[in-house]
Every structure is written in C-alpha cells, then in structure tokens.
Amino acid sequence: MRSAQQLKSLLMELPQEFAFATSYEANSKPERVEREANLAAKRCRGSNGLLIVYYFGHGRRDADDLSFVHPGTKPGNRSYLSFKALLYNIMAGNPGNVLFLLDCCYAGASQRAMDLLPEAAKKNCCLIACTSASTRAFWEGAEDNPIGTFTLALLDGLIRGTMSPTDDSITAASLFKHAHNQTKALTRGAQVPYIFGNLNVQISRYTHRPTIVRGISKNVSDKSAYCKIIATIKTLGHRTAQRLSELYERILVRHREAFLTNFIDKSRRIEQRPAKWTVLRRYVAFLRAIRAIEPDALRLTPRGAKLLVNMEELYNSRLQALLVEYLTRQNGLSVDLLRTSMQRVMERRWLPTRENVLNELFLEKGYDLNEQHLGLVLDLLGHIGAIGTLRKRQQVYFPWNETKRFPRYT
Numbered sequence: 001m002r003s004a005q006q007l008k009s010l011l012m013e014l015p016q017e018f019a020f021a022t023s024y025e026a027n028s029k030p031e032r033v034e035r036e037a038n039l040a041a042k043r044c045r046g047s048n049g050l051l052i053v054y055y056f057g058h059g060r061r062d063a064d065d066l067s068f069v070h071p072g073t074k075p076g077n078r079s080y081l082s083f084k085a086l087l088y089n090i091m092a093g094n095p096g097n098v099l100f101l102l103d104c105c106y107a108g109a110s111q112r113a114m115d116l117l118p119e120a121a122k123k124n125c126c127l128i129a130c131t132s133a134s135t136r137a138f139w140e141g142a143e144d145n146p147i148g149t150f151t152l153a154l155l156d157g158l159i160r161g162t163m164s165p166t167d168d169s170i171t172a173a174s175l176f177k178h179a180h181n182q183t184k185a186l187t188r189g190a191q192v193p194y195i196f197g198n199l200n201v202q203i204s205r206y207t208h209r210p211t212i213v214r215g216i217s218k219n220v221s222d223k224s225a226y227c228k229i230i231a232t233i234k235t236l237g238h239r240t241a242q243r244l245s246e247l248y249e250r251i252l253v254r255h256r257e258a259f260l261t262n263f264i265d266k267s268r269r270i271e272q273r274p275a276k277w278t279v280l281r282r283y284v285a286f287l288r289a290i291r292a293i294e295p296d297a298l299r300l301t302p303r304g305a306k307l308l309v310n311m312e313e314l315y316n317s318r319l320q321a322l323l324v325e326y327l328t329r330q331n332g333l334s335v336d337l338l339r340t341s342m343q344r345v346m347e348r349r350w351l352p353t354r355e356n357v358l359n360e361l362f363l364e365k366g367y368d369l370n371e372q373h374l375g376l377v378l379d380l381l382g383h384i385g386a387i388g389t390l391r392k393r394q395q396v397y398f399p400w401n402e403t404k405r406f407p408r409y410t
Helices: 002-012 030-043 083-092 107-115 149-160 172-186 225-236 244-259 277-289 302-306 311-329 335-347 354-365 371-384
Strands: 051-057 059-062 065-071 078-082 098-104 125-130 139-142 145-148 169-171 194-196 202-205 260-264 270-274 388-391 395-398
Touching: 002 051, 002 149, 030 051, 030 065, 030 078, 030 083, 051 065, 051 083, 059 078, 059 107, 065 083, 065 098, 065 107, 078 083, 083 098, 083 107, 098 107, 098 149, 107 125, 107 194, 125 149, 125 172, 145 149, 149 172, 169 172, 172 194, 225 244, 225 277, 225 371, 244 260, 244 270, 244 277, 277 371, 311 335, 311 371, 335 354, 335 371, 354 371, 354 395, 371 388, 371 395
Parallel strands: 051 098, 098 125
Antiparallel strands: 059 065, 065 078, 125 194, 139 145, 169 202, 260 270, 388 395
C-alpha cells in the first residue's frame, strides 16, 4: 500500500536521533499482525521507547469496536482483527509510549477501546485517527494503489515541521493540530480527525541540514527521472548512437522498467508498455544542458563519462557537481537559493510543489529559466539528498533531509 510505504520511508528518514526502525505488513493474516505488533511493543520497553502503529485500509464497525479487514484463508474470504484485541496485545508488551495512527472507515469506533484502558496505561498511549464511527475514509490516487487523505496530512506534518509553540519539537499534539486542519481543508469539512490521549514524548524536530548520498541512491522508483537518466548514461557508455530511436531500443534491452508507462488496451484494462521513443528527447536535452552529452552527437562528454566510474561510491557526488554548475549558469542560481525559495513558499503556508518553487524562482531571477530542466534538477537533488522530497498529488520538495536510523520502532 502506497500510504504505508510513504509513512515507512519518512519515519526511517527523520533526523538521526528520531529515526525509526520499521516493520511493514500488507494483506497479512490477523495472527501475524498481532504477533509482529507484540514483538515491536517489547522492543520499545523503557521510558524513551516509542512505538507508532499505523493502519490504512478497510475498516468495519462491530458493535462498539473497530475491526480491520484482512484477507481470509480462502480466496475471496475475509478475516477481521479487532482494534481492541490489537490494543490490549500491544499494551501487554509494556512499550514505553504508543501512538496509533488510523486512516480507515469507521475509525471513530476505536475510542471505546481506548476508554477502557487502565488509567496508568492511558498516560503513555495516544490515538490520532480520521473519520467518525459512522463515516468512510477519503483517499486519492488509483484504486489499486490509493493513498489516504488523512495520511497525506500526517506526512506533510511530519516533514513540514509542525512545531510545538515553544520550540522545534514535533509532538503528538502539534502533529494532530496540523493533520486536523489540513484534512478538514482537503475534504472541505467532510473529514475531521480526532485525538484521544496525549504523549509528552517528542516524535521528531524541524531540521534543515541535508545528508548527501554520494553513491547511487537506493529505494528510488524505477520510473523516476533519476533512474531514466542513469539508464541513458549507462547505455551510451563509451559508444555513440546514430539516432535517438536506436539509443532508446538499446536502453529497453537492459532498463525496460524505467520507461514503462500505463496504456489502456482494447478491453479498457490498464497495462504497462514502454513509452514512445520520443520521451527520451527530454532526458537527452537535459543531459546536454548539464554538459554530460555532446551538443551535436549522441555521445557522452568526458565529464559525462566520469559518471560511469565507481558509480556505487561517487555517482551522486559527480552528478551534483554538474547540477550545481548548471544552476550557476542559469542567472546565478544555487542549491541554497532553491532551499531559500522553498522556505519562502512554506512561510506563506503553501506546499513547496514544483510549480510553487519555480514560480518563486521566476519572481526572484526572471522568466528566462528553463522550467522543464529546473524541474529535473529539483527531482535529482531530492534523490541525491540535497533537499527533501515527498510524492503527494504532485512532487513536493522540502529544504531538508536527514537519514540513518534505528532508535525507535513502527
């Protein structure tokens, strides 16, 4: 599920002292989920431990309880996991602190189980959820890979820095306040999150210090511009292509996944096929703009060829140098100026989407900038780690990104 995968990645990439070790279950049997949750709870024993339990999927109301819907033992059948049973199973593991984040239909029915917790347990257990006990959850995207509207608000709150009133701390209370306001705005008042309990523990903090990945970045979508550019550089290698269509055919031999796109077949079903060869024009033009491909031949420049040397250790470092040089040639732009533009967008309480960031740059530097190339620069800097990125309805950029991990668990 895209919602859980996005949250998982984000929690792993919080500032170092707040990053989480994560466990992900999709379409698992209730017994497995309970077992994994209990193990995670035991790992979080101690006053500084924090366990985040997130659920996105189908929910149903069973009397005064919420149940999560899981696959049954036979195809087409369903099984159910009671939230009350999951809650008591987790609390039996005696975790230091627990935060439940529920994005499902009828999530409000979970409050009854929280009410029944012993008073001592309520002090270190908090639940933030969306939808009442009688309403369905909102989601966006494709039906086979949706992302919850409430989850979008949570992700935005964890990355944007929903600070407490006194410092840069991100707490359950400040996260809820942001998620409440944004979910209500996104759904025009149809969905209003609620919170039960509170935690004094700090979830994360605002930070602007980036950590650069020097080699090839991992966990990057095969279909990203980052992977398309690597595929193009590797395929060209030290050879010359005579035609763009010829180069594209060579790319598809080893890097077909990077250029797959959705098509609707005659039966109105969606299938994935390689895009038309003309899509390569965009990436070749960009590689020429950063002087990695010769201007009058489909051949790597000496600087482009250096990207192939020790790629696992140095690819991003060399690519970033080409990007920085390109920005300097574009009216004196820089990575710091990009970050400043994002900050100004955020100060106006807007999301730093590509359009908003580029508009801010145009106001600062004029309208002779190449919007398509700058969009690719933003994407690549995000994958390198010079700026943060988060895919929502469109690509969203943030002026910070830190990695490395372990203290806590979700």
